[in-house]
Amino acid sequence: MVKLRRLNLVLLCSLLGIVLGLTLFANQRDQQDQRQLLQTKYQLLRQTQQHHALTRTQLQQWQQQQHVQVIRLDRKNNVLYRQANLPRQTDREILPGVLQIQAQADQQGAAVLQIQRQDYLSYIGVQHGDTLILIQPQQAIWQPFWQRGVWLVVGALLVAGCLTGVIWWWCYRPQRSLQRIQQQMTQIRRDQTTPAVLLPPDDPYYPLAQGISQLDQRFRRLEVQAQAAEANFNRFVRHLPVGVLLIDDHGQVLQHNQVASDLLQQSIPAQPHAYLQDVQDPQLGQLIHQAYLRKKSQHQTLTLQQQQVVDANAVWMPNEAGPTAYRVALLLYDMTEIHQLQQMQLDFVGNVSHELKTPVTAISGFSETLLAGAQDDPATRQQFLEIIDQESKRLAALIQDILALSRGERQFKAPQQLDVTTLIQQVKQPLTPQITAKQLKWTDHLWANLHVKTQRELLEPIVKNLLVNAIVYNREGGQVTVTTTQQGSTWQLQVADTGIGIKTVEQQRIFERFYRVDKARSRHQGGTGLGLAIVKAYVQRLGGKIAVTSQYGVGTTFTVTLPL
Structure with missing residues (x-):
C-alpha cells in the first residue's frame, strides 16, 4: 500500500509538472503573439500617418480602438505627445529602450517595461527622426484568470484525476488481492482456521490464491492425519503390556505408560523431564547411560529395589530416516512371575x-x-x-x-451327581486306624442331602488330603471337625483341627509343592509334601477357591468353596 501511495504521488507530481510546463509554454507563445500584434499595430499607425497626418483627437480615438497608448518623441527625444493617464515615470523607464533602438540599424523593436510593479509591453520605432512608442500592459496567459487559465487548469486537473484513478484502480486491485493472500498466509502460519481467498479468474494473483488454498487444505489433512497417528501411537504405548519410557537426545522423558510407572514405583509426570527423576535404580540408570555412551542398544535382566525382576532393554534409535524426537526407548518387561x-x-x-x-x-x-x-x-x-x-x-x-x-488340563470324566456326606464317609473309612491310633475326637456337621454335580476324581483327592492333614498334623487326643454348608449356588467344606498350627509367615507357602511346615513329622508319617498343592490345583480346576486360617500351637482350619 505504501508503494501504491508513492506511485500516485509521483504520478501526480509528474502531471502537475507537465501542466506547469505546458502553461509556461503557452504563456511564452501568447507573449510572443502580443509582441507580434503590437508590431502590427505600429506598422498600421505608420501607414496611417503616411497617408494623412493624424490630429491629437484622431490619435486618441485610434488608441482607444487599438487598446494601446502612444508616445511620440522628436529628434531630441522630447515628448511631443503622450496620453495623460500614463505615469510620469514612463518617460524615464522607456528612454533606455529608445536610445538602444535608435542605435540599431533598423531602428525598431519591442521592449518590456515595469512601471509601478506592472509589466508593460512596448514597441519602439524611429523613422526620419520621428519616434513612435506603442505601450500596452503585458498579460500572462492566466491574466485574466477566469478568461484563459481556469479551463486549462480544470482540464489538466480532470485529466490528472482520471489518470490517477485509473492507475490507482489498476494498482490497488492486485495490491488488495495480495493483502488478502498475505492475511491468509499469516493465519496459516499462526495455525488458525483460514477461509479460502475468493478472487475472480482474471485477477493476476488468482493462480497464487488457488495454490495457497490447496496447500492449506493439504496441510490441514496432513495435520489431522498426524494427530490421528500420534493419538494411535500414544494409545498403543499406553496399552503395551511392557513398561515404556521414550527419551530424547537431552535425556528428557517425552512419553511413558502406566506399566512403567508401576514397575518403577514412581508417579511419572506428563511434562518432559529428566529420566533420572523416574529411574532410581543405579543399575537401570547405568544401562540407559551406556546406551547413550555407546550409541548401541543395551540389555540386562535386573532385580529392582522392590525385588521385582525385570528384563530391561535400552533401545538406541539412530537417525536413519531423518531427525527423530526419540533417541532411547526403555522397555521394561516384568519377569517376576516367570522368574x-x-x-x-x-x-x-x-x-x-x-x-x-x-x-x-x-x-x-x-x-x-x-x-x-x-x-x-x-x-x-x-x-x-x-x-x-x-x-x-x-x-x-x-x-x-x-x-x-502333572495331569494339568487333561479331560476328566463327565460331572456326576454326588452325595457329599457319603463321599466324606467313604474317604474317612480307610483313615479310621490312624484316627484311633492318635485318639482323635471326630465331629461331623454335615449338611443333610447335600448333592453336587462335580467330577469325583477331583473332589475325592481334595477331601482325602484335607482329612489326612488334619490327622497327621494333629496332637494326640486332639479334635477334628468336618463341616459342610450350602449358600446359594455354592457349598463349603470346612476341615478344622487342633494340631500344631501354622505360623503366619508360612501360611502363604503351604500350597507350594514339597513345602512342609514340620518336615520331620511329615517324612515320619510318610507325607510327600504335595498334598495341599494337589488340593489347590484341583479346587481351581473345579472353579472354586480355598482359604486357610491358623493360629500357631492352637490349630488350623481349611475352607473350600465350590459351585454346586
Whole structure:
C-alpha cells in the first residue's frame, strides 16, 4: 500500500509538472503573439500617418480602438505627445529602450517595461527622426484568470484525476488481492482456521490464491492425519503390556505408560523431564547411560529395589530416516512371575530328586544288605523287608502325587451327581486306624442331602488330603471337625483341627509343592509334601477357591468353596 501511495504521488507530481510546463509554454507563445500584434499595430499607425497626418483627437480615438497608448518623441527625444493617464515615470523607464533602438540599424523593436510593479509591453520605432512608442500592459496567459487559465487548469486537473484513478484502480486491485493472500498466509502460519481467498479468474494473483488454498487444505489433512497417528501411537504405548519410557537426545522423558510407572514405583509426570527423576535404580540408570555412551542398544535382566525382576532393554534409535524426537526407548518387561515359576520348577525338580532319592536309597541299601547274607537271619530279614515295603509304598505315593499334579488340563470324566456326606464317609473309612491310633475326637456337621454335580476324581483327592492333614498334623487326643454348608449356588467344606498350627509367615507357602511346615513329622508319617498343592490345583480346576486360617500351637482350619 505504501508503494501504491508513492506511485500516485509521483504520478501526480509528474502531471502537475507537465501542466506547469505546458502553461509556461503557452504563456511564452501568447507573449510572443502580443509582441507580434503590437508590431502590427505600429506598422498600421505608420501607414496611417503616411497617408494623412493624424490630429491629437484622431490619435486618441485610434488608441482607444487599438487598446494601446502612444508616445511620440522628436529628434531630441522630447515628448511631443503622450496620453495623460500614463505615469510620469514612463518617460524615464522607456528612454533606455529608445536610445538602444535608435542605435540599431533598423531602428525598431519591442521592449518590456515595469512601471509601478506592472509589466508593460512596448514597441519602439524611429523613422526620419520621428519616434513612435506603442505601450500596452503585458498579460500572462492566466491574466485574466477566469478568461484563459481556469479551463486549462480544470482540464489538466480532470485529466490528472482520471489518470490517477485509473492507475490507482489498476494498482490497488492486485495490491488488495495480495493483502488478502498475505492475511491468509499469516493465519496459516499462526495455525488458525483460514477461509479460502475468493478472487475472480482474471485477477493476476488468482493462480497464487488457488495454490495457497490447496496447500492449506493439504496441510490441514496432513495435520489431522498426524494427530490421528500420534493419538494411535500414544494409545498403543499406553496399552503395551511392557513398561515404556521414550527419551530424547537431552535425556528428557517425552512419553511413558502406566506399566512403567508401576514397575518403577514412581508417579511419572506428563511434562518432559529428566529420566533420572523416574529411574532410581543405579543399575537401570547405568544401562540407559551406556546406551547413550555407546550409541548401541543395551540389555540386562535386573532385580529392582522392590525385588521385582525385570528384563530391561535400552533401545538406541539412530537417525536413519531423518531427525527423530526419540533417541532411547526403555522397555521394561516384568519377569517376576516367570522368574518365580522358573525357581519353582527348579525347586520342584530338586525336591523330586531329593524325595525320590530317600526311598530309592533305602530300598537299594536294605536289598543289598539282604543279598549280602542278612536274609539268613529271620528277624533281620523281616525288619528289612518291612522297611523296603514302607519305602516302596512311600515311593508309589510320591509318584502318584506327582502324576496327579502333572495331569494339568487333561479331560476328566463327565460331572456326576454326588452325595457329599457319603463321599466324606467313604474317604474317612480307610483313615479310621490312624484316627484311633492318635485318639482323635471326630465331629461331623454335615449338611443333610447335600448333592453336587462335580467330577469325583477331583473332589475325592481334595477331601482325602484335607482329612489326612488334619490327622497327621494333629496332637494326640486332639479334635477334628468336618463341616459342610450350602449358600446359594455354592457349598463349603470346612476341615478344622487342633494340631500344631501354622505360623503366619508360612501360611502363604503351604500350597507350594514339597513345602512342609514340620518336615520331620511329615517324612515320619510318610507325607510327600504335595498334598495341599494337589488340593489347590484341583479346587481351581473345579472353579472354586480355598482359604486357610491358623493360629500357631492352637490349630488350623481349611475352607473350600465350590459351585454346586
